[in-house]
Amino acid sequence: MDQQRTTGSPVPALLRSAHAGPALAVTAVAGLLAVTAGLPPSTSALVVAAVLTGQLSIGWSNDLVDVRRDRAVHRADKPLATGEVGVGVVRVACALALVATVPLSLACGLVAGLVHLLTVGSGWAYNLGLKSTAWSWLPYAVAFGALPVFVTLAGTPGELPPPWVPLAGALLGVGAHLVNALPDLDDDAATGVHGLPHRIGARRTGPAATAVLVAASVLIALSATGSHRWLSWLGLPLVVVLAAVGLRGRGRTPFRAAVAIALLDVALLAGAR
Structure with missing residues (x-):
């Protein structure tokens, strides 16, 4: 109604x-x-x-x-x-x-x-x-992985990005899903939503999100070939610091640290080619 x-x-x-x-x-x-x-x-x-x-x-x-x-x-x-x-x-x-x-x-x-x-x-x-x-x-992995493919194919001529780009995007998507679910786990579970974050629990979801996003950061740093590749390497220590803060933090600290890593990964990905 x-x-x-x-x-x-x-x-x-x-x-x-x-x-x-x-x-x-x-x-x-x-x-x-x-x-x-x-x-x-x-x-x-x-x-x-x-x-x-x-x-x-x-x-x-x-x-x-x-x-x-x-x-x-x-x-x-x-x-x-x-x-x-x-x-x-x-x-x-x-x-x-x-x-x-x-x-x-x-x-x-x-x-x-x-x-x-x-x-x-x-x-x-x-x-x-x-x-x-x-x-x-899975939908997050597919959507975030496909987004850079859509962008490069829209060019003239259209071309596929290097395989590591959609893979990094997919990792970002999975991390985004875990981070996005964190604040609403209790409300979701109370109404019958039992996705992956709910199945592994709030205690594990934060560290899992951090791990996936750090993996994306490492992949971008190792694969970057653009003129700003050095930015990826400079960003990696900051990712490590944020990961440590997230893993050791309490309350909403893991959530905020994971969001910060995700934003940094996006910037690194954009400047990596």
């Missing part, structure tokens, strides 16, 4: 329901990869637009699928659960974003577009059921 209770503009709540922070972060990563890959401005704009609409559709579909669970545990950070925005409004926004993603993706090239649609499909597969299985990490 639609529990909308506000009469003001639904836009702020609608954006929060789209998980705007993560959506904009992934979009910014795509834009950064496009710039470092040397794509023309027009192509970079298409890449950014396609990724943004795709991420918005994933965010909105996530809240639509989870609305009953979120209401059951009284999630105050979920606009659909609190009634700040109506289910119908989010459905329309989600549908429009998804429809827009298809032509925007294909405008980047047929193969590139299909690769990007695979990343979006992975996000939807997570929302529609994989999040509650031991394979919850």
Whole structure:
């Protein structure tokens, strides 16, 4: 039942329901990869637009699928659960974003577009059921691994990145999944969500996220071939320090350290080629 209770503009709540922070972060990563890959401005704009609409559709579909669970545990950070925005409004926004993603993706090239649609499909597969299985990490690995492939294939001529690039992206995706799940483990478990982080437990999820993200850092440092390769080597000691802080920390410290490593890995990956 639609529990909308506000009469003001639904836009702020609608954006929060789209998980705007993560959506904009992934979009910014795509834009950064496009710039470092040397794509023309027009192509970079298409890449950014396609990724943004795709991420918005994933965010909105996530809240639509989870609305009953979120209401059951009284999630105050979920606009659909609190009634700040109506289910119908989010459905329309989600549908429009998804429809827009298809032509925007294909405008980047047929193969590139299909690769990007695979990343979006992975996000939807997570929302529609994989999040509650031991394979919850897989959509993140596929989506983050495929993102740099989409960007380089969008170039003229399109080309595949070195194999280590999508592998590093996949490791980042798995790390992102573990980090993202940490704050909500109890609420998720209470409503029947039992993905990989829930199965290994909160005590192990933080260290596991740190280990995966450090592995991504090492892979990037060892494989970097660009003119800024030295940045990867300079960043590696900082990753080690953050990992030590995360592993020894308590409370939200492991979460914050893992997020910092993930952000640093993104920067290293962008400057590694």
